[in-house]
Every structure is written in structure tokens, then in C-alpha cells.
Amino acid sequence: MRSPHRIAAHAPSESEEISPHQPYVETSRHNPYEELGALAPNPLEEFLKEDSEDGEGKADAPWEPPNHRRGSRRRRNRFAGLPLAAKVVVALAVAAAFLVLADRWALLYAEHEAADKLKDQLDLSAAPEVDIEGFPFLTQVLDQRLDEVKVTVPDVAADRVSLAKVSATATDVTMKGDGPTSLTGAVIGRMRGEVLLSFDDLNRELGASQVTFTGHGRDKVYARGTLPVAGHDLKVRADARIERNGERGVATDIDRMRLDIGDMATYRPGARASEGLHLSRTGARRVADESSQAKALLAVPEIARRLGVPDGAVREALRSDAKLNDVTGSPEFVDDVMRLNLIDVAAGHPALLKRLGLDPALLKGLDDLTRPVLVDRLSLSFELPKLPGEGAMRLQGVKVEEDGIRVGVEGYGIGFGT
Numbered sequence: 547m548r549s550p551h552r553i554a555a556h557a558p559s560e561s562e563e564i565s566p567h568q569p570y571v572e573t574s575r576h577n578p579y580e581e582l583g584a585l586a587p588n589p590l591e592e593f594l595k596e597d598s599e600d601g602e603g604k605a606d607a608p609w610e611p612p613n614h615r616r617g618s619r620r621r622r623n624r625f626a627g628l629p630l631a632a633k634v635v636v637a638l639a640v641a642a643a644f645l646v647l648a649d650r651w652a653l654l655y656a657e658h659e660a661a662d663k664l665k666d667q668l669d670l671s672a673a674p675e676v677d678i679e680g681f682p683f684l685t686q687v688l689d690q691r692l693d694e695v696k697v698t699v700p701d702v703a704a705d706r707v708s709l710a711k712v713s714a715t716a717t718d719v720t721m722k723g724d725g726p727t728s729l730t731g732a733v734i735g736r737m738r739g740e741v742l743l744s745f746d747d748l749n750r751e752l753g754a755s756q757v758t759f760t761g762h763g764r765d766k767v768y769a770r771g772t773l774p775v776a777g778h779d780l781k782v783r784a785d786a787r788i789e790r791n792g793e794r795g796v797a798t799d800i801d802r803m804r805l806d807i808g809d810m811a812t813y814r815p816g817a818r819a820s821e822g823l824h825l826s827r828t829g830a831r832r833v834a835d836e837s838s839q840a841k842a843l844l845a846v847p848e849i850a851r852r853l854g855v856p857d858g859a860v861r862e863a864l865r866s867d868a869k870l871n872d873v874t875g876s877p878e879f880v881d882d883v884m885r886l887n888l889i890d891v892a893a894g895h896p897a898l899l900k901r902l903g904l905d906p907a908l909l910k911g912l913d914d915l916t917r918p919v920l921v922d923r924l925s926l927s928f929e930l931p932k933l934p935g936e937g938a939m940r941l942q943g944v945k946v947e948e949d950g951i952r953v954g955v956e957g958y959g960i961g962f963g964t
Contacts, residue, residue, distance in 0.1 A: 645682075653683040660732070664697070667962060668931065674699040692719040692732075697739075704928035710747050712930075714739025714955065734937070737957040741930070741941070743796075744950040748926065757782060757924065761946040765789065767798070769924050773805060776911030780813070781806040784924050788951055793940040795929035796953055800921050805912075810903060811888065815917035822887035823912055825902075830883040833902065834874040837867055842901040843883070844873070849891055849898075853882045889913060926951065937961055 661673040679694040686692050695716045702709040718735030748759045757771035762785075769784040784803040791797035805813040810829040814821040825833065833839040841864055844850050850860045855873055862869040873879065892899045892909050899906050933939055942954035 649682045649684050652687065653678055656683070656687075660695075663731070663962060664699075668699070668702075668933075670699060671701060671703075687721070690721045692721065693717065695719050695734075702931070704930060707743060707751055707926065707928050708747055709741055709928065710744035710950065711742045712739065712955070714957075716960075731962050734957065734960040734962075737939070737955075737960060739955050741953045741955055742950050743926065743928065743953075746950075748950075759926070761948055761950075763946065765944065765946055767926060767946060767951070769800075773923075775805070775915060776905065776907045778807070778905065778908055778911075782924075784920075786924065786926055788926065788944050788946055790941055790944050790953070791927065791929075793938075794932070796927060796941065796944060796951070798924075798926040800924055803917070803920055803924070805915075807904065807908065813912050813915075815915060815920050819885075819887075821917075823889045823909070824887060825884055827880065827884060829902075830880045833883055834879055837870055839902055840870060840874045842898060844870075846891070846895055846898065848894070849886065852886060853879070930955070933957075933960055 657676045657678055660678075661676045664670070664676070665673040675696075675698040677696040678692060679696065680686055680692065697714050697716065699712040700710070702712050714737050716734040716737045720733045720735070722731040722733070745759045745761070749757070756779075757769050757773070760768050760770070762768050765788050767786045767788060769782065769786060771782055772779045773782040774780075782803070782805050784800050786798040786800045789797055789799065803815055806826075807813065809826060810832070811823055811825050813823045816822070833843065843853070844855060844860050844863055847857075847860075850857070855863070859869070859873055863873045864870070888899060888902075888904070889909060889912065892906070896906055896909075899909055930939070930941065937957060937960035939955065939957035939960060942956060944951065944953050946952075
């Protein structure tokens, strides 16, 4: 292994002589990275130069504390460095945002004022929902004309019932007032909407009788439930046909009303021969099978004559059960008994109903439950409240749906406010 030796930086020339008495001085060896570093600029020069320039410029200036908010100054400098077109775009965007906010605020204010005025003039329990369509709103205010306004009024009282919802869309609306903060009224050029009479509301409002209403077909409603009469819960059945009544009303033609007293008798209000209190077929057969009840009927001469039983046959039937079975076993007897109006019979013989298994107090309750009274209790008729001011509003087609009765509504030249 050879010993290391040093390489001189440069060999001595012939003219240079090395003195044996001259001490040896090692020359620095060549570093290639220093040459590469000399080729690149020194990054500290610019920094030191700036500091030196700042030092020279501020040599005579009094001392001030350092400013640590250099970032904000840089941001301001960046905005200041934007071109003029960009500054204009930013300014326009900010102005447009403020205009939109002002427009929406004016819109909300106008909707609130319109809702309050409708509530007061229509005497509503709650303020309606008012939605003014179209954008921008302020340009419509300057023209004093709105393109479209939607109004929804919940829970409108209409006679005995309440309308679940009245919704309408008004077009060509002319405003009265100087601006959105000073509106005094409006005139609706044209309005279209619909009215909903909900079955849920009917069942709740007319539910004292525990009657439920369901739609059947396009114009019919079934009423089914129970009706308390003289301490008895009678099953009630009725069919109502819905139709428009005049310009603002809906009428119900109630037919086939019937109250069942168990399976013994049926009451139909009215004065016709088929109406009144009659034994059902089950009840009539029970009377024919029960000798005591059959004799109670035949013992009344007026009833025996209505049943068409001769006086001699009546006397024999009252003395002999065999003869009684001959009378009550005939096919005509049950039909004849069913034709008897027990209200007329019991008027002269009040104890007869009790002998037949019926409560005499029930007769008084049914006698008071006349057809007009029962129709009124089951009626679905209503009429829209008259609008204030001029203009006209009328109902259109009536349609029975699953959730209730829907009626179209339209109006022209309707004015609100002063």
C-alpha cells in the first residue's frame, strides 16, 4: 500500500528554484464547487442591497417601531395593481348585490303588507300567504303593475263549515300607492283558483254525531256513522249529491237518509208512505214469531184493519194460538207489518212500542228529528264570503275527490284597499 502524497496546486517553473533552506508551504488545492458557485448570483446580494438602500434612505429618519402588518399592505397593493376593467367589474358586482338585496327586502315588505290588508278586509283568523312573482320587483313597483301574485288562505269560515284552503293566482294586478312602503290597495284584473272543503274538517266539525264523509264518484258523498237520539246511538246513512248553487255557493241534495234502531226498526224522515218509523224485515218476522207481540198488534182494531185481517179472524187468533199461527204464518203478514208507520200507530197507543221492544222515549226523539233537521245536520252546503269593493267572483265546476270537495273559482276586477 502506497503512502498518500500531496498534489501541488501548480508545478514550479524552471526559473523558480526551491531553496533547501526555504520552509515548505502547502498550497491550497483546487475546489471545483467554488467555480460553480461563482457562476451563480449570490441570493444575499439583493437582500443586502435593499437593506443597505433602506439604511441609506432612513439614516437620518427617526426610529419607528416595526410594522408587522405587511400582509394587508400587500393585499392593498395587489388590489391597487388590478387593471381598471377588473376594478369596474368588482364595483358593478358589489352594486348589483346591494340592488338585489334591496329588491328582495322591498318584495318581502310588500308581501307582508298585502297579507295584513287581506286579513283585515276578509276578516280572516290568520294572515294569508302572499307570493309576488317576477324579478326584479322594484321595476314592477315603478310601473305600478304586478305580473302575477299567488294567494293561499287557510281555514276560511263558510257558513257551518270551514274551507280547508282557498288558493288563487291573480294576474294583471294594478297597485295603489307611491311605492312598496306606501301601498294602499290593489285591483286584480283576473283571478283563478280553487276551494277545498276537506273531508277531515267535515268529520271534525260535524263529528258531534260521529259521522264520517267519503267521496263516491264525481258528485256524490256518503255519510256514515252514528247519531245519538234519546240516549240511543242510531246508525245513520245518507247520500249527498254536490252541486253549485248560484255564483258563490255549493249545495248538497241529501237523499236516502236512514237511521237504524239495531236490527228492529228503521227510521226515514219524511211524510211519504215509505218514510217514518217502520219495522225491519227482521223485526217484522220477530213480531210474527212472538205470539205476545203479534197479539199486541191484532188487539188494536185500527192496526188489525191496516194489516187486512178480518174481525172474525182477529177474535179467533186472540183466543187460539193455532189460529194466530195461521194469521201470522201467511206470506203477506210480514210485508203488511213492515208497512206500518209506528209513529202514527204509537201516537194513539204509546204503550205499543214498549210491547214491541222499543223505547217509547225514542219515539219523541225521532219525531223531533224531522227531515229538515236531519238534512241540516248532514248538510255540506257553503257559500263564499262576499268580497269587499267592486268586481265579481264566482264558483265554477264542482268535483268530489278522495280528500274532499274541490270547486274552481274565478274573478275579474276585484279591488282591495282604498
